[in-house]
Amino acid sequence: MPAPAAAAITADVRLGYVLRHFALAYEAVPAGLIGYAEYQLPVEIADCSGDFFQGQQPYAPAPNYREWVGRRVPFFFDAQPAAPLLDRQPGRCRVNADLISAAFYLLSGWQEYFSDTRDRHGRFPYAASVQQRYGFVALPVVNYYFDVLRTAVEHVTGQALRPRRWAGNAPFAAFISHDIDNLRSAWKAPAKADLKAGQFLRFGQRLWRRLTRPDAWDNLETVAATVAGYGARSTFFILPEHRPGADGTPNADYRIDRHLWRRFIHLASSGSELALHGSIGTATDFAQLSSEQSESLTEPAQGIRFHYLRWEPRQTPMQLEALVVAGLRYDATLGFAEHYGFRHSYCHPFYPFDFVTGQASRFLEIPLQVMDATLHHPNYLQLQPDDILPALRPMLAEIERFGGVASVLWHNDHFDPANTMTGPRQFAEIMVYLRQRGAAFLTGSQIVAEL
Numbered sequence: 486m487p488a489p490a491a492a493a494i495t496a497d498v499r500l501g502y503v504l505r506h507f508a509l510a511y512e513a514v515p516a517g518l519i520g521y522a523e524y525q526l527p528v529e530i531a532d533c534s535g536d537f538f539q540g541q542q543p544y545a546p547a548p549n550y551r552e553w554v555g556r557r558v559p560f561f562f563d564a565q566p567a568a569p570l571l572d573r574q575p576g577r578c579r580v581n582a583d584l585i586s587a588a589f590y591l592l593s594g595w596q597e598y599f600s601d602t603r604d605r606h607g608r609f610p611y612a613a614s615v616q617q618r619y620g621f622v623a624l625p626v627v628n629y630y631f632d633v634l635r636t637a638v639e640h641v642t643g644q645a646l647r648p649r650r651w652a653g654n655a656p657f658a659a660f661i662s663h664d665i666d667n668l669r670s671a672w673k674a675p676a677k678a679d680l681k682a683g684q685f686l687r688f689g690q691r692l693w694r695r696l697t698r699p700d701a702w703d704n705l706e707t708v709a710a711t712v713a714g715y716g717a718r719s720t721f722f723i724l725p726e727h728r729p730g731a732d733g734t735p736n737a738d739y740r741i742d743r744h745l746w747r748r749f750i751h752l753a754s755s756g757s758e759l760a761l762h763g764s765i766g767t768a769t770d771f772a773q774l775s776s777e778q779s780e781s782l783t784e785p786a787q788g789i790r791f792h793y794l795r796w797e798p799r800q801t802p803m804q805l806e807a808l809v810v811a812g813l814r815y816d817a818t819l820g821f822a823e824h825y826g827f828r829h830s831y832c833h834p835f836y837p838f839d840f841v842t843g844q845a846s847r848f849l850e851i852p853l854q855v856m857d858a859t860l861h862h863p864n865y866l867q868l869q870p871d872d873i874l875p876a877l878r879p880m881l882a883e884i885e886r887f888g889g890v891a892s893v894l895w896h897n898d899h900f901d902p903a904n905t906m907t908g909p910r911q912f913a914e915i916m917v918y919l920r921q922r923g924a925a926f927l928t929g930s931q932i933v934a935e936l
Contacts, residue, residue: 486607487799489599492843494538496521499589502845506592506835507631509936510887511646518638521585527576527641528634533564533583543600545590548619551582558629559619561587571637578637584630591615591830592627593838594819598798606734606793607768611823622826623880628833628887648888649833651935655925657885660851660892660932661712661916662720662817664762664790667898668739671701702898705748709757711900711909715916717926721752722762722790722817725781730765736792737764741781758928760788760817768795771804778808785812788929790894794822794853802837802846809847814933817892820853823865826880828852832889834932849933854880855915856894857907870906874914885922890932893919 492498500520508514520526537545548559549566560570562583572579589595597609604610616622635646651658705721712719724737739745753759759782767774768791779785789805796818805816816837819828829835829852836845855877860868868876884891895912902909919926927935 486601486603486797489541489799489840491541491598491840494589494840494843496532496585498843499538499585502593502838503585503588505845506588506627506831506833507634509835510628510631510649510833511635512649514646515638515642515644518641519585519634527578528637529577529579530585531565531579531581531583533562534586537562538586538589541599543596543598544615545587545595548587549582553629553633556624556629558624559621559626560584560630561590563587570633571640573640576641578640580633580637584633588627588630589838592835593840594798594829598840607795607797608793608822609796609798611821614821614828616821616826616828616830617824621830622821622824623883624830625827625832625883625887625889626830628831628883628889632887650888651890652925652927652931656923657888657925658890658927658932658935659717659919659924660720660817660890660927660929661717662722662760662790662892662894662929663708663897664722664724664792664894665705665897666724666735666737666762666792667896668703668705668737668745669700670738671898671901671903701901701903704897704900705752708897708900709752709755711912712916713756715920715926717916718756718758718928719752720758720760720788720817720928721749722760722788723749723781724762724764724792725777726764732765734765734793758788758930759786760790760929761786763789763791763795765792765795767791768801768804769797771807774804775808775811778813779811787812787814787933788817789813789815790817790853794818794820794856799840802839803841805848806839806846813848815849815851815929817851817853817929819850820856820892820894822856822859825855825859825866825877827854832884832887832891834890834936849936851890851892851929851932853892853894854884855892857896857899857912860911861906870911873907873911874918877915878918881918881922885924890927891919891924 519528548561549563560582568581602613726736
């Protein structure tokens, strides 16, 4: 892992990055209204970050908590907790917390860029995050900061700001995706169990079915049809490498032969999206990543998600930025494997911050909030089947409240009817909820086009 190298993160840099995303979160945001005191603008932000952004400390001082629109929200860089959050005067409004610095801190991923902590898969772990430390992983805190700014702008302009709408007039969007890691292995665990139990006849029957029938996980068309039944389109992230990574982590259990490729093409022609599932090592190996992006699909992939959600903040964004000229438009990796919620405390797509250049990247990040394995894996949450939707519903309601994008990853092997923990029934419950709430179901490329 290389040492962190960052351009000067000045107040102007933070202000420009944050206000760009504020303008994307609402419709017709007036420019030139928000700034620090020296800007002498109608909405004045308290400058409370001191010299924090001149250093490389990953963790900001502990936040203060304030009540805002019925939520207890953590405010970083809040030096005047006893003062009202908004000080309104005719034609002017002062925000008595440094929302620009706080939003930049969370949205840019400052904590993981400057932290050296990584898990065994090379990921910044949830356990090391401020979201875990202060208990707000399922709260889109940056959206609440933006709601404060919205209130201040509405006060000085007398005009309402409406959250952005999707696909015409939908209140929020949903991005339904599937990482295609396994197509050939549904039989393995039951077969091993048969051998261990001495059930040799049953093992033989299972092996015969494996040789004469499609594997239960070889179900791409079923997945696409199931998703289409809810008025949605699937985005399939295809894993091109079948050999294990250098560290022994498995990649795909299949090879992309001519027959499988024809099936992928048929899925695409039927309305599904094909994207790249970068194999083990590609998050830090540009040559390998570039080869997979340009050669694994009939044309360079517009979207990517890295296998095992691997992402090295000091390398991966720069690699993806270099692929923009070759057609890359979005990434969909950034979520915590260990917990559902908001890794960057934001429920909208955003442009990742490039610490080396001090500018926003050109590719869009569609952050991941829900992954099937997170919900019941023995290393993660271990939710019971009937508890999954109730656990997710408050988070999904936050996304709807702010007009964001609900990103749901459901692997194709979890559509196996034998999976009763995070299987077809639990997926159906989530999809029914999203449809009833009026979500616009969009592919990754459609989300990019909307923005």
